[in-house]
Amino acid sequence: MKTMKLGQSNLQVPVIAVGCMRMKDLNKKDAEHLVQTALEDGANFFDHADVYGRGASEEIFADAIHMNDTVREKIILQSKCGIRKVENTFDFSKEHILESVDGILKRLKTDYLDVLLLHRPDALVEPEEVAEAFDKLYSSGKVRNFGVSNHNPMQIQLLQKSLNQPIVANQLQLSITHATMISSGIHVNMLDETAVNRDGSILDFCRLNDITIQPWSPFQYGFFEGVFLDNEKFPELNAKINEIAAKYEVTNTTIALSWILRHPAHMQPVTGTMNPERLKDCIKAADIYLTRQEWYDIYRAAGNILP
Template identity: 70%
Template sequence: MRTMKLGTSTLDVPVIAVGCMRINELDRAGAERFVQQSMEMGANFFDHADIYGGGECERIFADAAGMSSSVRERMILQSKCGIRVDLGMFDFSREHILASVDGILERLRTDYLDVLLLHRPDALVEPDEVAAAFDQLEREGKVRHFGVSNQTPMQIELLKKSVRQPLVANQLQLSVTNATMITRGFNVNMENDSAVDRDGGVLDYCRLHDITVQPWSPFQFGFFEGVFLDNPKFPELNAVIDQLAGQYGVSNTTIAIAWLLRHPAHMQPVTGTTKVERLRDCARAADVNLTRQEWYAVLRAAGNTLP
């Protein structure tokens, strides 16, 4: 699969990340097949979080991969921490970050993470504590690269007040039906809802600072309300996507991911499927380059109007 640099790092990663949030829905044989065939198609970047399946997704993944030193060196592992589901809060304290990483490493049966992301912004964050945790994790060789998830430019700037490591990624909800971070740029000084700044210009900020945007839920509309593909709520969008799918000889899944990859921000979409063939359709998007006219046609068909 085509690769890219992750942020300002020297880390070469596939343009598609394999999200492992639902791997606990597979049986042992299905999980083994999923991991093995992901690797075979070059999709060797696996995205985890300590809360997925209550932590069991990481353990299931390691078992399915038959984790060993030789297996580990052929894959890129990213995980996230900072959500305390048990206590109903977010936690970027030094103690919690360090304890979370130790738990992640134990479950994944590895000595290090390639990338650690802070999952959801903690309103009580102390940048000095985050910096201390990152420094210790880097010094001990437990984490090689750092990033964030669901953070605005000013939240990132606040972290950078103390954090010295480059923040290489920002994982954000983005799809053609959840594209306000793109469409707001069309509506400067316009008196409509699309002009509302909901993210502080995060897309342009990430481009300016070479932070890789990792779109999560690339097929969802709303907040986990459902997928837009083959959904009767989106007839015009599906008609345009299906037409392009036929034109390029691929699936509608491929076109939806290709739409994200066409953006010059050089994004790395995070898939959520546990179906090998659907993941293969996502991977095929790396070889589809939509024209400018096609990209805008998909955008408009999703109900995003141009001024």
């Protein structure tokens, strides 16, 4: 698979990351099949979070990949922390970050993470405290790179002011039907709803600061309302995607993901499928380069308007 540099890190990563949120729903045999399929096609970047199945997804993954030192050298592991699911709070305190990482490492059966992301913004964050946690994790070798998820530019700048390590990634929701970070930039200075800047120009900010955007839910519309592919709610979009898929002799899944990869921000989308064949279709997107016309045709077919 094609690779890219992750932000300002020294990591060379696949252009598509394998999301492991739903791995908690797999038995060992199916989990092994999925992981092996990913590795065979060069998708060795695995995205986790401590809240996925309350840690179960990480445990199942470690067993499925038969984690040992030899295996660990061949893969890239990313996980996230900062959400306390039971208490229904966000927590970027030094104590919680350090405790969370220890739990993640234990469940993944590894000594280190290649990347740690702070999951969702904590309104009570103390940047200096985050910096202390990151310094300790970095100096101990437990975490080699750091990033965030669902953060806007000012929140990133506030953190970065105190951090000694660069923020290398920002995981954000993006799909053809959830493309506000793109649309607001097209509708600059327009008197319409699409012109509303909901995220502080996060797309341009990340490009300016060499922060890799990792789109999550690349096939979803709304907030986990469902997928838009083969959905009767999106007839024009599916017709256009299917037309282009036929041209390239790939599936609609491949084209939907290639639409994100076509953007010059060099984003690294995170898949969520636990279906090995669909994962293969996702991976094929790395080899498709849509034309400018095709990209805009898909964009408009989703109901996005050009001013």
